[in-house]
Amino acid sequence: MIEHRKGISIAVLLIMAPPLVTLIATAHQMIGTGGDGLIRAKAVTASAPTATQAPATAPAASGAPGATPTATPGATPGTAPAPTAAAAPPKPPAPVPGRSALDFSASRPAWETFLHDADPAAGKQLAANGKPAAGVQACVACHGQAGITPSGGIFPNLAGLSSEYLAKQLADFRSGARVQPLMNTVARALSEQEIGQVAAYYGTLAGPPMHVGEFGGDAARKLDVQGxxxxxxxxxxxxxxxxxxxxxxxxxxxxxxxxxxxTDQMNAFRNGSRQNDDVGVMRAFSQRLTDAEIQALAAYYAGPAPQQR
Ligand code: HEC
Ligand code: HEC
Structure with a gap:
């Protein structure tokens, strides 16, 4: 009888131990990263490799607690299996968290509300006419008729970008988080509602035809698909x-x-004049590329010059 009880306690102990260890490890890690497990921009720029070093240079260590702050969200206490499982459960396979693009934004951003019930038709008007009373030129003057710039150059296509990304950039130009004199002036003359409207409008437009990979060579292709x-x-x-x-x-x-x-954007990330990539990933990665690689990637993504399409 006593032998039997002892057996049960050992079994219970075995069953309880792995989730407990996970729980303690997670708590320890969360305290270590400030509680939210986010990559801090400072941490990324200060010692550039930390953000991604683990998967790249030490594949064996991936999944080890503490490897990188990004690895933590999978190991939440909620994922530990119920201790009722029959045989001593193996360490629970931490589900790989689906990466959401929102992971790259530090907190609930203000621009989200700009997009609420935003009317794309009003945005289209604004894009075509600007806001002459406030001295804002029509967006189409620089960004092309349907959001595709005829000449390229320093003017990005807005077609093919999401409403969310567009709203974020306009909010960043407005607050000064992203610096470019032309666009800082434009965005500061727009109301929050107008930012929502133009972002909603441009978000409906299809991007230019795809010519990715026709130029730039194998080095660029390798960086794109393999890193x-x-x-x-x-x-x-x-x-x-x-x-x-x-x-x-x-x-x-x-x-x-x-x-x-x-090229302008990559250089701006690289020299820190563009800092609105919230967690600093682009600032970190651009610093690891050579000038020649940035040129090759530019050609790779751009395809032929607009005049030759
Ligand atoms: C006088 C020319 C000019 C006008 C007018 C203008 N833009 Fe721009 N816009 C630019 C330039 C130049 C850039 C590139 C900024 C940079 O290099 O950081 C830009 C960038 C942007 C971006 C960032 C795109 C990206 O890929 O990150 C958005 C969004 C944008 N403009 C929206 C607008 C909207 C909406 C309007 C009209 C309300 C407008 N722009 C009017 C010149 C202009
Ligand atoms: C970990 C995810 C991640 C990886 C990997 C990554 N990027 Fe980015 N990149 C981003 C995010 C997020 C932004 C938007 C930043 C912002 O909100 O302004 C961005 C923005 C950019 C922009 C600015 C685009 C514009 O319209 O202004 C360029 C150019 C760019 N990335 C190039 C690259 C290249 C080239 C590589 C590969 C060498 C790369 N990125 C790898 C996440 C990434």
């Missing part, structure tokens, strides 16, 4: 979608943006 583990560089496609199509609400399409605009 470079030695430099802890994830594939661009991991976030920006296949062939730069964009992914989710907040990761922009790269396909069809001009070489000049692309």
């Amino acid at each position: 470079d583990g030695a430099r802890a560089l994830p594939a661009c496609a991991n976030c920006h979608g296949l062939r730069g199509m964009g992914e989710g609400p907040l990761i922009p399409r790269l396909a069809g943006q001009s070489r000049e605009y692309f």
Whole structure:
């Protein structure tokens, strides 16, 4: 009888131990990262490799607690199995958290409310006419008739970008989180409602035809689809979608943006003059690329010059 009881306690102990260990490890880790498990922009820029080093340079360590702050959300206490399972359960397979583009925004952003019930028809009017009374030129003057710039150059296509990404950028230009004099002036002259309207409008337009991969060579293709583990560089496609199509609400399409605009943005991330990538991923990755690689990637995503399409 006593032997029997002892057996039960050992079994209970065995069953309880793994979830308990997970729980304690998770708590420990959450305290260590400030409670929310987010990558902090400062942490990413200060010692560049931390954000992605683990998967790239130490595949064996992936999943080890503490490997990277990004690895934590999967191991929430809620995922531990109920201790009623019959045999001593193996360590619960932490489900890989689906990456949502919202993961790249630090907190509930103000611009979300700009998009509430935003009327794309009003946005179309604004895009075509601007706001002459407030000195705002029509968007079409610089961004093209249907959001595709005829000349490329420093002017990005707005067609093919999501309403969310557009609203975020306009909000960032308005607050000064993203600096570019022309667009800071434009965005500051728009109301929150108007930002929602133009963002809703441009979000409905299809991007330019795809020519990704026709230029730029194998080096660029490799960076897009594979990245470079030695430099802890994830594939661009991991976030920006296949062939730069964009992914989710907040990761922009790269396909069809001009070489000049692309290069400007990469250099701006690299030298810190563009800092509105909330968790600093683009600032970190752009620093690991050479000038020649940025040029090759620019050609890779841009395709032929607009005049030659
Ligand atoms: C005088 C020219 C000009 C006008 C007018 C203008 N823009 Fe821009 N816009 C630019 C330039 C130049 C950039 C690139 C900024 C940079 O390099 O950071 C830009 C960038 C943007 C971006 C960022 C796109 C991205 O891929 O991140 C958005 C969104 C945008 N403009 C929306 C608008 C809207 C909406 C209007 C009309 C209300 C407008 N712009 C009017 C010149 C203009
Ligand atoms: C971990 C995810 C991630 C990876 C990997 C990544 N990016 Fe980004 N990238 C982003 C996010 C998020 C933004 C939008 C930042 C913002 O909100 O302004 C962005 C923005 C950009 C922009 C600015 C686009 C515009 O319209 O202004 C360029 C250019 C860019 N990325 C190029 C690249 C290239 C090239 C690679 C591969 C070497 C790459 N990215 C890898 C997440 C990523």
